[in-house]
Amino acid sequence: MKRREILAAGAGLALLALVRPATATPEEMAAAIKGFTGGAAPKEGKVAFDIAQLIDNGNAVPVTIKVDSPMSAADHVSAIAIFNEKNPHTEVAVFTLGARAGRAEVSTRIRLATSQRLIAIARMSDGSYWSKSVDVIVTLAACIEGEAP
Amino acid sequence: MARALIHMPATARRGEVIEIRALIGHPMETGYRPGADGKIVPRDIIRKFVCRYNGEQVFGAELHQAVSANPYIGFFTVATESGTLEFTWEGDNGFAQTEKMNLTVSAP
C-alpha cells in the first residue's frame, strides 16, 4: 500500500476539506518510472506517442502508443507503461504484450487533469527500456452543469 | 452486467495480425471527485483487463484512475488457431466480467 494512501486514510476528515486533490510531482513521476524500469534510465527512441496536442476535453483523451519492434519470440516488447506528471496519480496504465501480440501498438483513452507532460516507456524482451515524452495542452469545457441528473 | 462491445474479425488466416477493440461501460470513479453532498465519492475503477486466446494470455492491462470512464482498449494479436478469445475485466467492489468471441483461423 502506498505511503500516500496510508497518510490519506489517517488524515481522513482533513482531506475532505480540500477543494482539489494534490497533484503528482515530477519527482513522483521519476520514482514511478524507476519502479517500472528497475532503476534503469530509458533511452529516447523506438516509441511513438500519438495524442492530440490541443485536447478538446481532459476527461477522454485518445492515445496510441506504437513501438518499433519485430515482435518475434527473440525480440519483442513485453510491456508498455504510461505515466503523467500532474494528475493526482502518476500511473496511467501498464500494458503486457509479448511475441503473440504481433504488433506493439496499444490504444486507449485517458484522463488529464491539466496541461502536462506524459511519458510512454516500452520494456523490451532483452531488458532494455525505450521512451517517448509528449507535452499536451488541456482546455476546460464551457457551459457545464452543477450536478449530473 | 455492464454493457461491453468487442470488435474483432470473425475469421483470419494463420499468422495474420488482427486488431481487437474492447469497450465496456463503467464510470471509472477516480476517488478524487466530491459528490453532491460534498463528500468524496470513493474510488471504483476497473483495475485489470486480460485477453486469453484458447486459455493462454496474449494481452493484459493494469488500469489506474487516469483511464477514462467507459474504458476503451485497442490492441493486436496473432491469429494462431481457431478457438475462443476470452476478455476479462476485474476491478473494485468485486467487479468481474467476461466476454467471449470466436475466431475461425484458416490456412495462410
Add this chain to the structure above:
Amino acid sequence: MKRAVIAAAVICCVAVAALADERRSGAEFMGASTQAMQRDDTLNPGMLWVSGGELQWKTAAGASGKSCASCHGDAGKSMRGLAARFPAFDHVSKRTVNLNQRINMCRERRQQAPPLRAESEELLGLEAYVAMQSRGMPVAPPQDAGTRASAARGKQLYLQRMGQLNLSCAQCHDEQAGKRLAGSTIPQAHAAAYPIYRLEWQAMGSLQRRLRNCMSGVRAEIPGFGAQELVELEAWLAVRDKGMKMESPGVRP
C-alpha cells in the same frame, strides 16, 4: 421562353441558397481525434447505449407483455427517418413532444409500462437506438400548425436574453460562433447529433441536458427536464437545422 426564364431564375435561387448555407455541424468545431471517435462505430462510446437500446427494443415491458418490436418490428425499417421528424405535435396530449417523450408515451399507452426516467440509461439507450436509424438523413421538422407554433415560441426563447450573464442563445451561437469562450471554440448550436456522448459528462445525454448546461452557463434558472420551454427550444432548433444531416449518436467535448 417564359418557362426558360423561370427555370433559370429557380436555378439561380437554388444556387444562391446552396452557396449561402454557412451552417456547420458542431463536429466541425472539435479536434480530429474527437471527430474520429464519432465517425467510427468501433470507437464511439455512444454505441454502448445503442447496444443497450437495441436489446430493450426486443424486450417485453409492462402489463402488455409487448416489446417495441412487437408493434414496430425491425427498427431499421420502421424507425428509419423518424427521429429526423421530432419534436412533433401530438394530437392526443395536444402538445409538442420530443423523441424521449414520444417513447414514454408509447410505453404508457401501448405497453402499459411506467415511463422511463429522464436521462436514465434505458431511455437514452432507446433514444440513441431509434435516432441512429435516421443517421445521415436530413433534419425534417413537421410542417403542421402545432409543431410550427412551438418552434415559433422556441425561436423567441432563443433570441431572449436570460440569466445573470444576460445572454441569449443567439448572442453566442449566431454572433460569436467560431470564436472562443475560455479554452473552447463556440459552436453554432446545431442539434442533429443528439443524443450525444459528451466527454464532459463521461456519459450519454439528451439535448435537454445540454440546453440546461447552457442555461447553467449563463446562470439562468434552469427548467426541469420535460419543461415545455425546453421542448419548444428543441422544436426551434430542428427548424434551424432543417436539411442538415442527422449524426446520432454523436460525440462532443
